[in-house]
Each structure stands twice: as structure tokens, then as C-alpha cells.
Amino acid sequence: MKKILNLQCVSCGKEYKTGDLDYLCASCGGTLEINYDYKLIKKRFDYDVLERNHTYDMWRYTDLLPVDDNDGIPPLKVGWTPLYEAKALAAKLGISKLFIKDEGRNPTGSIKDRGSAVAVARALELKAKVITDASSGNASDSLACLTAGTNLKTVIFAPANTPQAKLAQLYVYGASVIRMRDDYDAAFELCRQASQKYGWYNRAAGINPYGREGKKTCAFEICEQLQWEAPDKVIAAAGDGTIISGMWKGFTDFSKLGIIEKMPQMIAVQAEGSAAIKNAFDAGAAQAGSVKAETIADSISVNRPRDSALALQAIKESGGGALTVTDGEIISAIAEFAQVSGVFAEPGGAAPYAALKKLAAQGKIKKDESVALVIGGNGLKDISGVLKAVHIPDALLTPSLDDVARLAGVETGEEQ
């Protein structure tokens, strides 16, 4: 691929050619970053080209993706999700401009479809027979979906906390699922070893630089949807950290190509019980250590984040920050956010809204700043948490017509 200069280790700087390896640095085990030849790309890619392009999905940015095409993967609409302006909510929080990027609108209901799409395209280019992943659901679901109708077999390592709906998706799409009684980190490790032993293509977040590249299309879209401008702040949830690192790469790509001028601040939101990246940010560390993750938000429940080096770099370079929210704050945020915005987020998806409320209350959002919330996944993917926030009565009724308005809590003005 001419558009790619090299793959470079974030830790030791060692450079590799495309095809040398697809995972971690062979010398030091560091994360690899894909470097592009922006001079070459600039010759054929700019906003005029995009404005003439009527393919409204993530593949409109193929010039900036590490694959030559998406031939062979199902023609599903991944990306080009809506960016809503939430005026009433912004006014309520005292913010001048608030945008909601609803990633729950992707084929399997999560932002992970973007990373999986690039990983599947890459695996097909390499003529792999099996693609594998470990995840509590979203990344695995998207892999199972995007290999539909291809010759790729999908093998998924599912940790014990995988929600029912996410498991259902895996089985519906016909993935081979290895259900484990262990946590995400154990599933991740077994997946890595199996990939090494059997030569399966490993999509796992944080170690596969191709997957991260897919996430950056979310940043491209936000800029395009805001008429070639980045918001002042982007607030997104962080488990392994790939949404933060991937989106930052997207804003950086557009800045290097001269498509945007201003860069946003990246704000990472973690669950209080799974805060390895936030802890590392506070300590000024270059990499996150380990925690014993415990949170209701399965999609961001991670002991040792695999993409922490680049995520921390993104937060620092952008002048952003990291904060935590409690499970209680996440649960109440789901229903509250749905009722003010119409968007039903899964626990990990609602975390950015819980964080925004905190930041706004602390006066950390300036009056004239614009903010984009990245809602990573649809609420229907995990309803166990939200059922704690809403009350569904057990009793079934046979109401008379006269009782209906009272039962519905609607004032009619009629005397009872």
C-alpha cells in the first residue's frame, strides 16, 4: 500500500513495513501506529473530493484507511451515523453547543463496527481463514456480523460478564463462541495465544493497529458533519482506550491534510471501578497499570487497558483530561439521557453524558465551547443495568376506560 509509510512502535520507535507484522512491536511489545504518506494522499483527497462522494458510510474515507478496498465484506452501512445537535439539553446544562454522535446506529449497534470492518477487510486481504477476538460483546458482535457471507470463520472468546443480548447476536450470526467463566483480560490472553498457535487473525483492541484505524472515521464524520470543523471537546468512554486513540488519530489526519484547523480536547471517561487510564493520567504515567475492574458497564470493564499508551498520548497532546463516573451515575444517566435526547445508550455509552453533567456542574465547560458526546453503543444491547433505573410493575391490569387517564398520570380537567 503506497499510502502507508510504515508501522511504527509507539514505545521504541522501531519501524516496520506493511505486511511485516499486524500486531505488537517484535522488539519491545509496544503498540504499533500506522503512519501515512500525507503528501501522496493530499494529491487525491480533500474536501472537494469528499463533497463529490455520495457513498455515505465509513468507506468514503478509504484513502485514509490501511486497506485498498472493502471488496468481499458485506455491503452494510457502517459509519455515517447521525450527529444530533441537542439544543434543549445544552441549554439545560448551560453549554452553548452540544452534539450527540449516535454510534448505536451502526449495523450491530456499536462504534466497534468501524474497527471490525477494517480488521475484516485486512484479514480478507491476507487471505486468513479464521478471525478471532475477545470482548464482552460489542467488538465480537461486529466481527461476527461483518464476516457474514465471507469465507472467514469467526472465533470469539466471551468473558463471563457478556450481556445476554450481545451473546444472542454472536449466536445469531453463527460465530464459534468460547464462553469463559473468567474476565475480559483472561479471554484476551487466551485469544492472543490461540491466534499465535493457530495463525488466526486477531482483531483484539489495542494490539491490532488496523482496528484502531477504523475508529478514526468517527472523527472524520464529526468534522464533516460540522462543516469541516472539530468541536472544542470530544467526550468518549475508555476501556482499552481505542476510541480515544482512534478518534484522535482521525482529527490528526484531517489536521495534517489541512482539512481542519482547530483540534479538539479529548476527554476520556471511565467507570470508577475500572479506571486504569484515569489513574495513569493523574500519575503522569505513559502507560496504564492494572486494576481489578468492577463495573456495570461491561464494554469499558478492563483490568489492563491495551491501548493506554496512545490513549494517554492523545489526552495529553490535546490538552484534554480523564475522569470517572460511578455505576450509580451511569445507571441514572441512561434513562435521563434517553428522556432528554431520545437516544437510548448502553451503560458504557451513557458514561460520557454522566461525565458531561459533572464537568458542566464544575464549570469546566467554557461558555462558548462546543462539545461532542460519543455514544458508543445502543441501550438494547444490555438492558440489565437500566432495569435498575426504571420501574416496571409486575402487576397486570384490566383497567376501565374511566381509569385510564388517572393511571397514565394525565390531567383531564374532568371531575372524577
Ligand SMILES: [Zn+2]
Ligand atoms: Zn518497540
